[in-house]
Amino acid sequence: MINVMFFGRGGQGAVTASELLAKAVFKDNKFAQAFPSFGVERRGAPVQAFCKIDAQFIRSREQIYEPDYVIIFDPSLMEQVKVSKGCKIIVNSEKDYNTKNLFSVNATKIAIETLGVPIVNTSMLGAFCATKEVSLESMKDAIKDKFGKRA
Numbered sequence: 001m002i003n004v005m006f007f008g009r010g011g012q013g014a015v016t017a018s019e020l021l022a023k024a025v026f027k028d029n030k031f032a033q034a035f036p037s038f039g040v041e042r043r044g045a046p047v048q049a050f051c052k053i054d055a056q057f058i059r060s061r062e063q064i065y066e067p068d069y070v071i072i073f074d075p076s077l078m079e080q081v082k083v084s085k086g087c088k089i090i091v092n093s094e095k096d097y098n099t100k101n102l103f104s105v106n107a108t109k110i111a112i113e114t115l116g117v118p119i120v121n122t123s124m125l126g127a128f129c130a131t132k133e134v135s136l137e138s139m140k141d142a143i144k145d146k147f148g149k150r151a
Contacts, residue, residue, distance in 0.1 A: 002053040002133055003064040006124075007081055008073030011043040013121030017071070018049035020125055020142050025053050027138035033058050046077060053133060069131065071124050073107070090127050092120050103127070 004021065008014035015036040022034035030053055037048040050064045066084045075093040083089065091097060092107040107123035114123070122143055129136040 001058065002069070003067045004051045004053065004069045004071065004128075004133075005064055005067040005081075006049040006051075006071045006073070007077055008047055008120075009043075009077070010045045010047050011119075012047075012073040013119050014047050014073055015049045016146070017073075017121035017125055018051045020121070020139070020146060021051045021053075021128070021134060023142035023145065024125075024134045024138040025051070027141055028135055030055055031058050033061075035063075037063060046080065069128070069133075071128060073120050073124060088131070090124065092124060 004018070006014040006017050018034040018036065022032035025032035033052045035050055037050065052058050052060075052064065067087055070081055070083055070087060070089045072078055072081060072089065072091040075091055075095070078091060081089070087101065089102045091102065091104050093104045094106050094109070095104055097104040105123065105127040107120035107127065108118050110123040111118050111120045125139055125143075126136070128134070129139050
């Protein structure tokens, strides 16, 4: 099973990103679960969302504590993320963090240039497609299904 954690701030689209990833995974004929973890937070407060991916039906419903991937929408949250050895991190940042397990993409710039707003969820999902855990075509289809002509 592949476990993915999205970490962002309310309003950045972390919950929607986990749902879009699950839909894309289904389109790749795999199984997925997407679920958020937040309370009464408001826009700007830290938010976590998760997605489990597997070739088999997923029975477990527990939260993910040792993700294989962490996708960080706001680089100011990097120090709050606890990861296990071997976890791969994709962070939205202008800085070039590209190392063995830490990769950066300037998703804010991409989102502003493409959409005109700094909502980075689809840009970060595009970066996640480079892992080959989900196909880019399935991701594009999931985004089109969700957003229609706005995609």
